[in-house]
Amino acid sequence: MTNAITIAVDAMGGDHGPPVSVAGTALSAVRHPDARFLLFGDEQLILPEIDKHADLKGKVEIVHTDVAVAMDARPSQALKQGRWKSSIWLALEAVKRGDADVVISAGNTGALMAMAKFCLKTVPGIDRPAIAAIWPTVASECIVLDVGANVGADARQLVNFAEMGAAMARALFQVEKPSVALLNVGVEEIKGLDEVKKANTALASSTLPVRYYGYVEGDDVGQGVVDVVVTEGFTGNIALKTAEGTAKQIAEYFRAAVNRSLLSRIGAFLAQGAFRALRKKMDPRQLNGGVFLGLNGIVIKSHGGTDAVGFASAVDLGHDMARSNLCDSIARDVTKFQAALEDGAEETGGTDTAPTRKTVEQGTH
Structure with missing residues (x-):
């Protein structure tokens, strides 16, 4: 891992989508000038939100997909239909490839866990991941x-x-x-x-x-x-x-x-x-973010109904976990x-x- 921490953000997840995920990412970017961000989702919805936050200029790359997992989708359905192309899956793949150090998502918890386990696999010796x-x-x-x-x-x-x-x-x-x-x-x-x-x-x-x-x-x-x-x-x-x-x-x-x-x-x-x-x-926004433990990669689940302050807390946590080499530990x-x-x-x-x-x-x- 290099000195710079790269954070993959599922920008489409949660009850509010890009307005909250982008604003929360911007808040965290101020606190972590060493971080860069990959935002996964619909470019037409993400770009206008980025334009509202000067702190993100030069720190963000958008990976476009128009497929997002619904908050009420069954995990099995999401895994079948959202694999390979949804914003959650693409963010997870970025960690698997080594393009990112951590994934942050406020999306469907069951779908996120199912996809994360399928994509990243569990650490040897661990039967089930935990939050x-x-x-x-x-x-x-x-x-x-x-x-x-x-x-x-x-x-x-x-x-x-x-x-x-x-x-x-x-x-x-x-x-x-x-x-x-x-x-x-x-x-x-x-x-x-x-x-x-x-x-x-x-x-x-x-x-x-x-x-x-x-x-x-x-x-x-x-x-x-x-x-x-x-x-x-x-x-x-x-x-x-x-x-x-x-x-x-x-x-x-x-x-x-x-x-x-x-x-x-x-x-x-x-x-x-x-x-x-x-x-x-x-x-509760100050400690927002559940860590998926036991995977070959760091995944942080933000509360789906949180605001920008809460989402920023989840991004902060992801940054700290990546910086401390949690998976290796x-x-x-x-x-x-x-x-x-x-x-x-x-x-x-x-x-x-x-x-x-x-x-x-x-x-x-």
């Missing part, structure tokens, strides 16, 4: 995965998620031994699904280069107890959407409270600096993790006894 989200916490931030790529997961896949999440934390947070936990309905050893218990045993008995914490509950995620929280996609997606909805709900409560009376409006004016900081911390760590797991299984004789909960420091990065 990882960066979660704001009291301490700092943590990584939660899977948040929507897989409905259900067996013990091996949960361990794979832990491996990939730890590699991402190492690259993003610059922490050598990330703390990792499994999301569960309780911290007691007897609670949880069998596959979660098996993953718990495997992670605790191995010599992985992580600090394994054990089980955490949903209210621990926002406290920043660990760097990486592992779950399957059904539960993870519900948790993510619930957190986003709660943030919006609290924002509405604040807005109603500060407008209730003259005195409350005066108080809000005096505390506006604190309110701005709180609003920024709770704004995951491939290297998965190989080490698999060897460590095998060594741990041999030493423990394959015991199925679940370990006790371990303690790690909060705010590890």
Whole structure:
């Protein structure tokens, strides 16, 4: 990879298409002067948007296609009809060929995952890709995965998620031994699904280069107890959407409270600096972007309904992941993790006894 980061953008994806994807790309371009961009989509729709943003001049190349995957298309249908020529597929191919370092799309999540897995393939040793989200916490931030790529997961896949999440934390947070936990309905050893218990045993008995914490509950995620929280996609997606909805709900409560009376409006004016900081911390756009982990290439999924600020956050994340050589880190760590797991299984004789909960420091990065 050269010093310049090339970012492939599916300009047609999302609820709003080029007006948001181009404006978001322009915002990110200001923050990353070393980046250049390949925009895939309908040239007649993209060019007028580029003309609105002087910061993109000389940094953008358009790859024309008039085929875009609908937001409600079935993954199998999108893969059959949109392969070879859709804006998503062409962006993915750019990464596969080495013409780009990362793909950003706000398009159909299922179609993006299906095409990405078909085009880029998975890293050896990984059964299924996962979507990882960066979660704001009291301490700092943590990584939660899977948040929507897989409905259900067996013990091996949960361990794979832990491996990939730890590699991402190492690259993003610059922490050598990330703390990792499994999301569960309780911290007691007897609670949880069998596959979660098996993953718990495997992670605790191995010599992985992580600090394994054990089980955490949903209210621990926002406290920043660990760097990486592992779950399957059904539960993870519900948790993510619930957190986003709660943030919006609290924002509405604040807005109603500060407008209730003259005195409350005066108080809000005096505390506006604190309110701005709180609003920024709770704004889901600031951490928009799910990372598809486990592929031979970096793919970032932006929320389909986001605005330019949110899309820019996804582009920023893609730039950071490419700069940190995330794919190489995951491939290297998965190989080490698999060897460590095998060594741990041999030493423990394959015991199925679940370990006790371990303690790690909060705010590890």
